[in-house]
Amino acid sequence: DGRISSVAVQQLIEQISCMNKAKMIDHVGGVEEGAYEIYTYVEKIIKQDILGCEMTDLEGKDLGSKEDSSAPEEVFGDVLWDVHDEQEQTEAFQHASNSTCELGFEKYFERLNDLVAAPAPIPPLLVSGGPGSGKSLLLSKWIQLQQKHSPNTLILYHFVGRPMSTSSESALIIKRLTLKLMQHSWLVSPLTFDPAKLLEEFPRWLEKLSARHQGSIIIIIDSIDQIQQAEKHMKWLIDPLPVNVRVIVSVNVETCPQAWRLWPTLHLDPLNSKDVKSLISAECNSANVKLTKEQEKKLERHCRSATTCNALYVTLLGKTIACVGSTGNIDEILQQCCQCQDTVSLYRLVLKSIQESLQSDKERGLLREILCVIGVSHNGVSESELMELFPELTSAVLASLLHSLHKMCLLTYGCGLLKFQHLQAWEMVKLEYMEAGENVISAYRQKLVEYFTMQLSHDRVTWRSADELPWLFQQQGDKQKLHKCLLNLFVSQNLYKRGHFAELLSYWQLVGKDKSSMAAEYFDSLKEYEKSSEGEESMICLADLYETLGRFLKDLGLLSQAVAPLQRSLEIRETALDPDHPRVAQSLHQLAGVYVQWKKFGNAEQLYKQALEISENAYGAEHPRVARELDALATLYQKQNKYEQAEQLRKKSFKIRQKAARQKGSLHGFALLRQRALQLEELTLSKDTPDNARTLNELGVLYYLQNNLE
Incomplete structure (x- = not known):
């Protein structure tokens, strides 16, 4: 009713008002309207402040929510980037580094520093230790130190989660590292999405960037032995690395591949009694639990075996004592803990206490x-x-x-x-x-299959359904249901648009279909789906599906098969919308991309120019979408050695992006592009974005090719 209900609520409101980053939505009215208001505001924050999407009046009103004209996948042009995967890595890094205890890591830091300073060539450094020994913590702490003290060092990291999870899929890891490298390199050749070719091209991207990077490049992969088929998909580790590139990988000492055991190794020692006491005291002090000298000695004696003196075991031990000790008998829980000789048995005790x-x-x-x-x-x-x-x-x-x-x-x-x-x-x-x-x-x-199957509807598939259902069918070995699930065009579209191309291919391989058979089945399914599509909204959705299929086939190198769905997508949009609609420009752009790869440059140029004209008419001459088309044309001219024409377009594109960055306060791509091209910091004319850095890189390459060293 517009009245504050209690003193506590008033205090909460005052606290929120004092916080710079907090937003309070003052709403009077129905619950549903309030919920919608919050949803709308959060959506706005995600799109504008985090993803850097620019919501213009044209996009918001004339095009509606279907336009999605500033989709995050296009920050790299046509490269697909999954915000979820990147956020997962950020959270994994934060989780790994959230301990305040250093655990005597200084001696390990010195060894890692020596690796960076050692003369090349040098093989990868193996950080080994038992489960829970603190490998992730060590690497994350060292990354933080490197970022603080060596700003010219480019650090690419990946923390592998549980086996069989998305974070352990080799193709996704290589794709992510490659895209990270692309932020610091000029984009002349397109990035392949074929898993085998991606793996093959990664060392070349590494070589290309290392030749231009002023400082060191460090690649860190935590728990590399949890990657699916690690030895097969990480062959590049065995090859000689570029002179300024260092690689550090961590492994469980029990599951380390035999071939890697010959590499230089940094083995994490068991915790000493001082570190054990420090960890347990920190946990107990946080719960105001005091241990007697006798209890401390008992714990110290217990934590002396290889399985009871690792960081995870001791941390869990401290939490257990602190939790139970604040309300129960410390000696009793201490006795129970001392009977647990490894981390799994201690977790069992923890679960038992929660059950009770x-x-x-x-x-x-x-x-x-x-x-x-x-x-x-x-x-x-x-x-x-x-x-x-x-x-x-x-x-x-x-x-x-x-x-x-x-x-x-x-x-x-x-x-x-x-x-x-x-x-x-x-x-x-x-x-x-x-x-x-x-x-x-x-x-x-x-149970999960039934739940996500129920969630699935023909015209709306969430990323959760697409993530879980095919994988669950794969685990069950149910090829028939997996095949049916894959032919749900929205499931495949969701996986592809988030860059999970290798996962999608592996599912098709499991049901016994090669790339050409898969393409044919998708196209047939689309034609069948088209028969039931009526109305503008349904046809727009159909055009999106055709475009997704065309892009997928283009990425797999099936150029002749990619043309038909992209051409059909263009035809539908011209009819259902308008020949001058921005979505028509999108179709023209994608079709041109196929002709570029096919080396049919005349066809590509004509389509790009059409897309540019439509974008300028729809958005105005200074919109980022126009910059995108200018970049595409510039790259096309560059491939034909037309450097002067390419340079003019790059400059024009750069001015547009620079102006957009000023308007948005340099937030563009904040969640996706965390690091800029560091070697260009002194060249930027104003607050820069990764797009600007990329354009400057490309201009620099053009000047170099023209021998214009000034």
Whole structure:
């Protein structure tokens, strides 16, 4: 009713008002209207402040939400970039580095520094240790030091999560590292999305950039042994690296491939008694729990074996004592902890204590269901999905369970999904709840299959359905259902548009189809879908599907098969919308890209010029979309050695991007492009964006090719 209901609410409002980064939405009215207002505002923040999308009046009104004219995938031109994957890596890095304890890492830092300074050639450095020994923590802390003290060093990192998750897929890792390299290189040749070619071309991108980079380049891959078929897909590690490139990989000492054991190795020693005491004291002090001298000595004696003196075990031990010790008998829990001789058994004790804290068998049953469902999923499960999977689960019970599971290092959040914080936690859940084996796992997978199948509708597929369903069918070995799922055009479109091309191909290979057969089946499905498409909205959606198929086939090098769907997409948009509509320009741009790869430069030039004219008429001459078409034409001219024409277009593009950056305050691409081309910092004329840096790079290349050294 517009009145503040209590003193506590008033205090909360005052606190929020004092925070610079907080936004309070003052709404009086119905709940649904309030929720919609919040949703709209959050969407605006994501699009404008985080992704840097420019929402013009034309896009907002004339084109509607369907236009999506500033999609994040186009920050690199036609290169697809998954915001979710990048955010996952950012969160993984933050999670790995959130410990305040250094654990005597100084001696390891020196060894890592020596590697960077050592004369080339030098093979990758292997950081090895047992499970939970602190490898991720060490690498993340060292990355932070390097970023602080060596700003000219380009650091590319990837933290591999649980085996079989998206973060462990080799093609996605190589694609991500390649795109990171592309931020610091000039874009002349397009990036292939064929997994085999991508792997083959990565060393060339590395060589190309290293020859132009002023400082060192460091590539860090944490838990590389968890990558699917690591030895096969990481062959580039064995080849001689460029002189200023250093590679550091961490492995579990038990699962390290034999061939890699010959590399220089930095092995993490067990924690000494001082570090053990420091870790446990930090946890106990945070809960105001005081240990006696005798209890401290008992813990010190216990943490002396190889499996009880690693960082994860000791941290978990400290949390367990702190949690139980604040309300119960410390000696009793200490006795129970001392019977746990490894991290998995200690996790078992933690789970037991959480079970005992619950009030009913129903809650204990829900705890089991939650952990098992998360465990059998591809990339985790969200809170809202859990609420829908288990209708009897109340938000209060869920909040309480998740608080305990997160506090005790069982679960963590990644991109809004709940997943296991450490591999040992998942191992414990399998031992505790899934001793019956594959039948139990299959039953939980089936529960997820039924849920996401229900979520699936023909005209709207969420990224969650596309992520989970095909993977679950693959795990079940159900080729028939997998095939049917893949022929849901919206599932495939979702996977492709987020750059998961290798995953999509692997599914098709599993059902026994090669690339050409896959292309034919998709095209037939689209023609069948077209028969039931009526009305403008449905036809626009159909055009999007045709375009996605064409781009996918182009990326796989199937140029002759890519033309037909892209041509059909163009025809539909010209009819359903208008020949001068910006979406027609998008179709022309994509079709031109095929002709460029086909080396039919005359056809490509004509299409690019049409797209440029439409974009200028629709958006005005100084819109980023116009800059995109200018860049495409410039690259085309450059391929034909028409350097003067290319230079003029690059300059024009640069001025447009520079002006757009000023208007938006240099936020463009903030979430996607975290690092600029560092060697060009002194050349920027105003607040720069990665697009500007890329354009400057390309201008520099053109001047070099013209021998215009000034």
